[in-house]
Amino acid sequence: MSLKYTAIISDIHLTDSEPSRPKFKVRHPLWKKFKTKEFFMDPALIEFLDEIDQKSNGNPIELILNGDIFDFDSVMAMPVAPIYKFHWIETRRGLFPREERSVFKMQVVLEEHAGFINALRRFVEKGHSLILIPGNHDVELHFPKVQKAFFDFLNLNSEDVKRVKIVKWFYISENDTLIEHGHQQDPYCLCENPLNPFIINYNELRIRLPFGNVACRYIMNGMGLFNPHIEKNYIMSVSGYLKFFFRYLLLNQPLIIWTWFWGAMATLIHVTSDRFGEVYKPLETMEDIVNKAAKDSNTTPKVVRGLQEFFATPATQNPYLIAKELWLDRALLIFFGLIAILIITAQLKFFFHISFYWVFAPILLLIPFFLFYARSITSLVSTYKEPDELLFSQQAEVTGVHRIVYGHTHIPRHEFYGSVEHLNSGTWSPAFTDVECTQASDRANYVWIYPSDENPEVRKAELIQFHRKPQ
Secondary structure: OOOOEEEEEOOOOEOOOOOOOHHHOOOOOOOOHHHOHHHOOHHHHHHHHHHHHHHOOOOOEEEEEEOOOEOHHHOOOOOOOOOOOOOOOHHHHOOOOEHHHHHHHHHHHHHHOHHHHHHHHHHHHOOOEEEEEOOOOOHHHHOHHHHHHHHHHHOOOOOHHHHEEEOOOEEEEOOOEEEEOOHHHOOOOOOOOOOOOEEEEOOEEEEOOOHHHHHHHHOHHHOOOOOOOOHHHOOOOHHHHHHHHHHHHOOOOOOHHHHHHHHHHHHHHHHHHHHOOEEOOOOOOHHHHHHHHHHHOOOOHHHHHHHHOOOOOOHHHOHHHHHHHOOHHHHHHHHHHHHHHHHHHHHHHHHHOOOHHHHHHHHHHHHHHHHHHHHHOOOOOOHHHOOOHHHHHHHHHHHOOOEEEEOOOOOOEEEEEOOEEEEEOOOOOOOEOOOOOOOEOOOOEEEEEEEOOOOOOOEEEEEEEOOOOOO
8 A cells, every 4th residue: 555644743852861960060950951851742742643643544654753853962871881981071062973872872862762762663563654864963873783773672573663764864755745854955964975974083983973963062062051952042142142141151150151162162173173084985885875775765866866966065164164153253353352452562561661451442442343243244054944945946856746844944834935845844842942941932843744635646735733632
């Protein structure tokens, strides 16, 4: 029987819970409150599986988990008796993206969310299919042993397991819908080569992480009063940062600037060093890899290669652009400006015996110029997450579909760009616009694709917000 019903969700961001490492946790009641079990979406996700099972009227469903289902970047748990040594930064910002470490993180997440994973098992056992598409936060799903850990936890029999797949970066459903996470069109978050995302660095196999994910690890993991699931919580104006600092950080994390600075420097060093990493040479030929990717994604090798042409150019190819996004350009401008002013003032004091307090005069004069420069720089991170009509038409032409479903932006959408229908399934993550976690953004949406009543050979799509039943 041909699968006619498809359900798509994305951006659940399953991770471990806080507090998991109290030794390094800032003593603040709101520290990573969004990451506590209180805000786990597992009960809602379990009810969601029951809802779509009933909506299909006994017909098989393709359930597509469209990226960022697991958030490896936010896992802070550490193994008790590891067989490998930690780098000091791993104890403070999470384990590196190496296979044995990623397997540990996968196991931690699966155990924390066992209720939802067990519900997925029951869902597949009813005859439904499950497809996982890696996003930028779960790019470590590309490790074979991480995939094995997921399948082992599902514990399906030999027949049911055939209906579960982990694809490379996209999937085509019923020849009418292209589903991908959307990070491949984002220069700050793309996996440079999802067919072979591995590099050899210091004789170790690792994943080349996108810039945005490295920044999440080194910066956001140390700034627990900022919610990484919603941009307005961490991309602010200068006045916004000042208000946030005096309201929440002054008494609880007064050295936040130092935390940001060394995290930003670590991010820049990490992504730059990865540029020099040697690309891993897999045992399979690239042709075999492409053929397998095409088969798993219900398409041809030609389409796989065609979709690769639409990948964005990685922002990491431009270190200055990365430095601007990290605000390091402004930090270095202030640093070298102060050094120059101190040197000039010291010379004037030596020759003309002026008071050293004159150092404040040029500082005050330069403040307006610095503010003008800072305000003239606009973050490009959000720009690349907006829908692109030209891109949709090109992808539709290459794949032969008329519908494209993304995730990644956390913004639910349903719109038409010419003849192409575009939907975004939004997010199920703990995205709150306030530190107290009282103001949730729009979430728990899913895309539902089903046969039309007028013509069963044609499918319709809806964006539906899931609501839990009254308890």
